[in-house]
Amino acid sequence: MxxxxxxxxxxxxxxxxxxxxxxxxxxxxxxxxxxxxxxxxxxxxxxxxxxxxxxxxxxxxxxxxxxxxxxxxxxxxxxxxxxxxxxxxxxxEGLGQGMVEYVTGHVLRHHLGMDAHIVNPENRWDASPPPLSRDRPVAILGFGALGQACARQLVSLGFPVRSWSRSGHEQDGVESFSGADGIDAALSGAQIVVLLLPDTPATRGVLNARTLALTARGAAIVNPGRGPLIDDAALIAALDSGQIGHATLDVFRTEPLPQDDPYWTHPKVTVTPHIASExxxxxxxxxxxxxxxxxxxxxxxxxxxxxxxxx
CATH class of the missing domain: 3.40.50.720 (NAD(P)-binding Rossmann-like Domain)
Structure with missing residues (x-):
């Protein structure tokens, strides 16, 4: 049969x-x-x-x-x-490679400050170079297969990478944390934060007013993981205050993202339509x-x- x-x-x-x-x-x-x-x-x-x-x-x-x-x-x-x-x-392998490319591309974009040169209506000549990758701490929340693949690429580019996960996976060249206290250590002073956690009751709202305040002032958020990982009101408040410098968001609580959602028009938010990887x-x-x-x-x-x- x-x-x-x-x-x-x-x-x-x-x-x-x-x-x-x-x-x-x-x-x-x-x-x-x-x-x-x-x-x-x-x-x-x-x-x-x-x-x-x-x-x-x-x-x-x-x-x-x-x-x-x-x-x-x-x-x-x-x-x-x-x-x-x-x-x-x-x-x-297609899903993993696509995620590595999305995360690496946007981490480099924020690291190099590319937006200021791509959109520069005032024709400002600012010759200040970005720091080297070794001086730009990256925190990856969620360290399963996708998080580990992204970390390998970022480590190869010289970024100091920290990870946080429930299981505490370890990887060469990555400072790994787990548990309730571990997230604070992973986020403390991070200049770029990548979210790759699953959507579970324990992870919803993991980026909130308290945890956003742990990052370096002006940090960038890249979320190709799940929309509910972020407390949206807290993120917008952090963007408005300058605690967070920019957020690149690929996933949302409601998809497609409603036309009246404030993320569409916020000057410090990049919306991508759930295309990080498939x-x-x-x-x-x-x-x-x-x-x-x-x-x-x-x-x-x-x-x-x-x-x-x-x-």
Whole structure:
């Protein structure tokens, strides 16, 4: 009997994923049936995006695992009807490379003060050079696979990098912190802060009036992680006071960002429309196929979600 794999995402994504998924599943040697519709009781695996129509997993009585296409699982991890293993997209090399490029680009942009030269309506001639990267401390909040990849690139460019995470991952060249007190140490005097935390009850509002005040005056915030990580009112107040010099924000509590949101018009905010990185069908399909192969072989699944931690 073939392994039935249901693709449950927005209909427009099927055209992008069908060929890569078939190619990746072919490479496993499994007898499989990949489809966008199937009787629930026949489905073994669901390739899932939380914006799909599938909300109730109860009818999927043969289900072995749900394989999330996104790194974020906040839209599904709390679903009480989902009792089988849930994985998330972590090792998709396209997702990781895209995040490294976004973070590195905007860290360098803020480090070099490029905005002042790109938009200079008064034709000011300011020959003050920026400091060297070694004098620009960067704090990365969230040190999973994406945070570690970004840190490696920034360390290679000479930035002193600190990290903060729940688990306290360590990496050569990075000063690592964890726990409630660790965030204060990571942020203290940081001139650039990068947010790569998941959206969980423990991380919401992690950048607030108290923690923003720990950074160096005029620090830059780069958030390609999750919108709820920031207390929006506190950030705007910090921008207005000069405690924060600029914020580049790619994710928001409501998306698309409403047209009347103050972030659009704030002179110290750059809005990017959730483009920091995205799962690439080719590389993501290889991760999905490998997990199907592992599931059928009785091997541990890759990137299993910790339901208690929320990611």
């Amino acid at each position: 073939p392994v039935t794999v249901l693709f449950a995402a927005r209909p427009d994504r099927w055209a992008h994923y069908e060929a890569p998924l078939r190619s990746a599943l072919d490479a496993t040697g499994l007898d499989y049936d990949l489809r966008t519709e199937a009787a629930p009781e026949t489905v073994d695996y669901i390739v899932y995006a939380p914006n799909s129509a599938v909300r109730d997993f109860t009818p999927y009585t043969r289900l072995k695992a749900v394989l999330n296409l996104w790194a974020g699982v906040e839209g599904v991890v709390g679903n009480d009807t989902l009792t089988v293993p849930l994985t998330r997209m972590v090792d998709d 799962t690439r069908p080719d590389s993501a399909s290889r991760v999905i196929a490998e997990n199907v192969r592992r599931g059928e072989a009785g091997e541990p699944l890759l990137h299993l979600v910790d339901r208690g931690a929320g990611y």
